Ligand SMILES: [Ca+2]
């Protein structure tokens with residue numbers, strides 16, 4: 001359990017509680033099969049809610065819940081469970097050396113429920129692979145279009161979003177290297193004078209651990225710091241849930257991440273939930289550069305990317321290369 005002193009104010013987590021209650025209602029109404037999984041995901045969301053309730057007991061909590069309960073509840077903005085043969089419908093673009101680097105599989109996908117509490121209804125997933133010599137602005141094969149027009153440019157200033165994503169590291173994934181290796185990014189979107197440099201958030205894997213990292217500052221940083229980490233394992237679907245308020249201002253930004261490290265359907269086991277962190281969650285546009293419609297000092301919207309992007313000194317030889325599997329991606333409006 002995180003220390004209570006690290007907990008955010010109550011109003012920041014009504015959202016999680018509301019998702020949990022709406023999920024429960026939806027699940028009951030539709031009579032979803034597989035109650036074990038449904039209960040497991042509810043436990044995951046309930047775990048967050050319980051932690052918040054425990055940290056903030058008292059009448060304020062009850063009053064807020066009552067008020068929020070009148071609202072419609074969380075809304076699903078977009079979902080990719082790997083069934084669409086054309087990944088670009090959801091992701092906008094494949095930043096890979098060629099088409100063969102992105103594969104769709106129809107068996108072996110993640111078994112977790114979606115973030116709405118419903119089953120995916122498929123066994124599909126996507127696999128992205130790089131080989132030594134690939135150069136797509138570096139050794140990279142990621143889904144996602146680096147543009148403010150991208151369908152995955154979900155993260156605008158002032159918004160609060162829940163992002164769920166399941167990742168699997170196959171046997172050919174170099175889990176033990178000792179250099180940077182991103183498997184998911186929430187990255188500032190172009191065109192912008194400050195769209196280069198360090199991504200505002202990156203989920204990396206090296207030294208056998210998942211590592212949530214953040215750009216050292218909102219402007220010109222080229223390096224990142226680690227906010228949270230957890231042990232990673234090969235050939236295992238790990239589900240992540242990111243609860244983020246998007247802002248370039250430290251007082252308004254917030255991030256908390258949960259990961260189902262043991263695959264039991266919740267994020268309440270030891271080490272599965274980060275503390276809530278109040279920090280900048282978007283980059284700031286810097287003055288200058290070509291006209292791009294974004295003034296200096298404005299927050300830059302971020303977009304979601306997933307796949308593999310790493311230090312090109314990491315060996316990814318033929319015939320296997322280095323791969324990452326992605327499935328069960330949802331973005332919700334709490
Ligand atoms: Ca799937």
Ligand SMILES: [Ca+2]
Nearest residue numbers: 260264266269
């Ligand atoms: Ca778990």
